[in-house]
Amino acid sequence: MLLDQFFRVKRSPALTESLRCGLASVSDYERRMCESADSSVVDYCRGGAASEQTVAHNRAAFDRLIIRPRCLQRIGGSRSLAVASFGVSYRMPIGIAPVALQCLAHPEGEKAMARAARTYGVPFVLSVLSSVSIEELAEAVPRAPKWFQLYIFKDRELTECLVRRAEKARFRALVVSVDTPAPGLSRTERRNPLTLPAKVTCANFVPNGNSSNGKAKSCSASVLDYVRSQLDPSLGWDAIQWLMSITTLPVILKGILNRADALIAADIGVHGLIVSNSGGRQLDCAPAAIEVLPEIVGAVGDRIEVMLDSGVSQGTDVFKALALGARMVFVGRAAVYGLAVNGQRGVEEVLDILKTELESTMLNAGCGTLADVTPQHVCHEAQLYYPSAAFDRTRISWRGDSFRSERYRSHDRRSKTQTLDSAETIQDAEHVDDSDIGTRKSMENVLERVTFQQRCVDTDTQQQPCPEIKNPSSKFTVTIPPPYRNVPLQLSVPRGIFRSNTNNVSKSGCAADGNIRTARTVINRKDNPPRRLKSHSMQNLANKSSGTSVCNKTCIAMDHISCALNNSTKTSLVNVPLVIGPISITNAALQQHASVYRTAAKVAERFQLPYVHTLRTPLSIEEFNGRNLNTSLVRWLEVFPFADLCVLRSLVRRAERSGFDAFVLSLMEPCNSVTSIFDKHAHVCLPHIRFPDLQLAMDEVCNFRSENAKQPFEEEASVSSYVRFFRNITEIPIIAYIPTTHTDLVYQALQAGVDGVCVVIDEYTPFPRFVGNIQAIKNSAFRNIPIYAGGSSFTETEVVELLACGVERVMIDQPIIWGFIIDEFNGISD
Numbered sequence: 088m089l090l091d092q093f094f095r096v097k098r099s100p101a102l103t104e105s106l107r108c109g110l111a112s113v114s115d116y117e118r119r120m121c122e123s124a125d126s127s128v129v130d131y132c133r134g135g136a137a138s139e140q141t142v143a144h145n146r147a148a149f150d151r152l153i154i155r156p157r158c159l160q161r162i163g164g165s166r167s168l169a170v171a172s173f174g175v176s177y178r179m180p181i182g183i184a185p186v187a188l189q190c191l192a193h194p195e196g197e198k199a200m201a202r203a204a205r206t207y208g209v210p211f212v213l214s215v216l217s218s219v220s221i222e223e224l225a226e227a228v229p230r231a232p233k234w235f236q237l238y239i240f241k242d243r244e245l246t247e248c249l250v251r252r253a254e255k256a257r258f259r260a261l262v263v264s265v266d267t268p269a270p271g272l273s274r275t276e277r278r279n280p281l282t283l284p285a286k287v288t289c290a291n292f293v294p295n296g297n298s299s300n301g302k303a304k305s306c307s308a309s310v311l312d313y314v315r316s317q318l319d320p321s322l323g324w325d326a327i328q329w330l331m332s333i334t335t336l337p338v339i340l341k342g343i344l345n346r347a348d349a350l351i352a353a354d355i356g357v358h359g360l361i362v363s364n365s366g367g368r369q370l371d372c373a374p375a376a377i378e379v380l381p382e383i384v385g386a387v388g389d390r391i392e393v394m395l396d397s398g399v400s401q402g403t404d405v406f407k408a409l410a411l412g413a414r415m416v417f418v419g420r421a422a423v424y425g426l427a428v429n430g431q432r433g434v435e436e437v438l439d440i441l442k443t444e445l446e447s448t449m450l451n452a453g454c455g456t457l458a459d460v461t462p463q464h465v466c467h468e469a470q471l472y473y474p475s476a477a478f479d480r481t482r483i484s485w486r487g488d489s490f491r492s493e494r495y496r497s498h499d500r501r502s503k504t505q506t507l508d509s510a511e512t513i514q515d516a517e518h519v520d521d522s523d524i525g526t527r528k529s530m531e532n533v534l535e536r537v538t539f540q541q542r543c544v545d546t547d548t549q550q551q552p553c554p555e556i557k558n559p560s561s562k563f564t565v566t567i568p569p570p571y572r573n574v575p576l577q578l579s580v581p582r583g584i585f586r587s588n589t590n591n592v593s594k595s596g597c598a599a600d601g602n603i604r605t606a607r608t609v610i611n612r613k614d615n616p617p618r619r620l621k622s623h624s625m626q627n628l629a630n631k632s633s634g635t636s637v638c639n640k641t642c643i644a645m646d647h648i649s650c651a652l653n654n655s656t657k658t659s660l661v662n663v664p665l666v667i668g669p670i671s672i673t674n675a676a677l678q679q680h681a682s683v684y685r686t687a688a689k690v691a692e693r694f695q696l697p698y699v700h701t702l703r704t705p706l707s708i709e710e711f712n713g714r715n716l717n718t719s720l721v722r723w724l725e726v727f728p729f730a731d732l733c734v735l736r737s738l739v740r741r742a743e744r745s746g747f748d749a750f751v752l753s754l755m756e757p758c759n760s761v762t763s764i765f766d767k768h769a770h771v772c773l774p775h776i777r778f779p780d781l782q783l784a785m786d787e788v789c790n791f792r793s794e795n796a797k798q799p800f801e802e803e804a805s806v807s808s809y810v811r812f813f814r815n816i817t818e819i820p821i822i823a824y825i826p827t828t829h830t831d832l833v834y835q836a837l838q839a840g841v842d843g844v845c846v847v848i849d850e851y852t853p854f855p856r857f858v859g860n861i862q863a864i865k866n867s868a869f870r871n872i873p874i875y876a877g878g879s880s881f882t883e884t885e886v887v888e889l890l891a892c893g894v895e896r897v898m899i900d901q902p903i904i905w906g907f908i909i910d911e912f913n914g915i916s917d
């Protein structure tokens with residue numbers, strides 16, 4: 088208070104009032120609502136889908152972004168938050184998202200919300216499931232800037248009727264929620280079901296003289312069921328085209344979460360997108376909206392308006408979204424909390440809090456106007472805290488320069504090629520950004536034009552190829568995929584999630600298009616038709632293992648298991664293309680159980696999965712090979728980039744003789760000599776275990792060295808020289824096994840001609856970032872090379888996400904050990 092007075096900060100009466108009541112932030116309103124409202128209403132407003140991971144992602148993703156302020160920016164006196172959208176100027180870039188049945192939170196419901204929106208000059212989106220009808224709202228708050236959210240229902244007549252009503256009531260835009268093929272599953276709501284009071288219903292579906300075509304239903308909870316039954320999972324993009332053909336209102340798609348869908352939307356001429364996961368209420372484990380925003384702005388930001396909702400609850404969130412290219416953000420829950428606490432006044436107070444926080448953030452970050460807020464003002468925490476990742480190409484999107492330059496240079500994505508300078512650094516990007524500051528305003532004009540001319544654009548002109556951009560210093564060229572005009576028009580958010588048999592991923596066109604040289608044909612040559620794995624969860628395994636029937640050895644390792652389970656929310660790994668291994672003994676409890684390898688290999692054989700044998704085992708290549716193994720097992724061998732050529736050559740020959748199908752060249756640890764890896768695994772970590780192959784390699788090195796006094800291979804040999812070496816002496820395919828933090832090595836390996844790459848997650852990399860890294864590789868010139876994902880234990884949904892972004896197979900190792908400890912063959916199978 089004192090500080091405010093000192094700096095003479097002007098406060099609105101609404102904020103002064105709310106501060107007097109101890110409500111200074113959106114979370115204060117949330118808390119107050121929880122104290123005062125009925126518990127089923129609280130659950131309804133706050134809840135998310137299933138395990139609510141996406142709700143948590145939304146918050147965490149904003150928190151991972153760091154604001155990077157600039158000083159001494161000569162911020163002038165005239166400061167405005169005004170923004171134009173679809174031809175209308177709004178007083179600030181914050182709108183109110185569609186929220187169903189607002190009369191549950193407050194008797195005035197949507198009317199109060201719309202009045203607050205009018206006071207603050209921001210758009211209010213009325214949900215089709217509103218508790219106040221379109222007409223009633225228009226009559227009560229005629230001058231509020233209103234948009235109308237709808238679904239394209241199974242009954243198109245009903246849908247068209249709603250559109251006509253919205254047009255007649257002078258709504259300014261249609262927001263189509265495309266992420267709702269079915270209602271989201273809320274566990275909290277199932278535990279504490281919401282019973283609609285008699286006077287609260289979906290007012291747009293109740294006969295009132297306006298909904299005249301006989302489609303309206305009588306007033307009861309069954310109205311909600313009826314509306315839910317009208318959701319149509321069979322919709323395709325043609326439905327959007329149909330909608331655009333029956334209305335002149337701008338059409339905005341809400342719920343877009345990937346670039347591919349954004350491109351289709353722009354291609355078919357929609358006017359805007361709201362990047363959204365519906366606040367985590369639809370698909371659990373969907374990405375945070377803010378995480379995918381840069382990718383979508385990069386793809387279509389220069390053609391259509393891109394907005395965002397989901398997780399926005401403070402001014403800094405708004406700032407971050409604007410910096411990453413959103414034109415406007417919407418709040419759902421934040422506004423509902425205000426409504427529940429204090430009706431219209433509560434919503435105004437919340438809007439005031441967000442506005443004040445946004446203004447303060449802008450000032451302190453060195454931005455006087457929205458035009459000053461640029462991607463340069465936000466970075467991902469990884470850039471600050473993990474500087475070794477500074478060269479990681481995929482983090483470029485978080486610097487913002489990649490999409491920004493496209494956006495500001497009016498880059499046309501239809502160009503066939505785009506060059507990337509692999510030597511680009513953060514400094515380079517900042518330099519570029521400096522020169523770009525202040526251009527946002529002019530870009531806004533361009534955006535305006537694009538938006539309103541969108542439908543008139545002659546499609547032939549759109550097809551004109553754009554001149555190639557060539558950068559002489561570029562190290563490699565990335566081919567941009569052709570426009571998505573010919574893809575089947577089917578809503579798929581995200582792609583692949585409903586794939587019935589994920590083992591067919593390569594055939595379903597996600598990753599492969601037949602150009603793969605050797606890996607597809609050779610590595611997987613023994614693949615048989617997939618079998619279904621038994622559906623067990625890691626939690627089940629843990630529960631099972633706590634029973635008395637489990638032998639002593641289990642107890643020793645149970646700490647490891649429960650620790651791993653506690654640290655994560657691992658679920659089942661079922662019905663997916665996997666690779667088993669490489670399993671090395673890192674667990675002291677397993678020292679005496681070398682049979683884990685043979686057992687794991689048998690399971691791999693049974694399920695027709697490749698098995699990766701490693702040198703870090705008590706079984707030599709020949710011993711492993713000789714034990715009752717059927718020839719149908721697909722065998723890969725993990726090798727290390729030893730400096731000693733003679734060792735590598737001899738390993739290659741032995742692997743060839745033993746019928747291995749691929750080499751997994753592990754670049755996980757800096758081990759340029761046999762001695763370093765031998766010391767680490769055979770002497771230092773696990774002194775009691777015999778590592779015959781490493782010992783053999785040691786012997787060979789000693790013999791070799793005594794014969795050839797000097798080192799045969801330079802100590803710091805590059806990835807390419809190892810790959811070339813393998814290439815020269817064997818036909819067996821090579822898969823590089825590289826940590827995701829070293830994307831530069833991935834590209835080196837790909838350039839050197841490996842047949843596949845396994846990108847391995849580490850404990851510091853957030854999963855969305857890992858997916859981003861993989862997507863970047865899949866989007867690069869090497870898109871046809873199979874990518875595998877490694878890193879111990881992914882959850883089932885993570886596996887699906889990986890497959891959806893083009894990963895061929897997922898390598899698992901640690902869960903195999905857990906399964907073995909619990910029930911050997913059956914445990915691993917489970």
Ligand SMILES: Cc1cc2nc3c(=O)[nH]c(=O)nc-3n(C[C@H](O)[C@H](O)[C@H](O)COP(=O)(O)O)c2cc1C
Nearest residue numbers: 132184185186187214264365366397398418419420
């Ligand atoms: C209680 C509630 C009801 C909602 N109802 C709808 C709806 O009817 N239609 C829709 O498209 N989105 C609906 N949403 C999603 C919001 O439009 C918006 O996407 C989401 O709330 C944004 O996330 P946030 O709550 O974290 O701000 C609803 C959200 C909430 C919290």
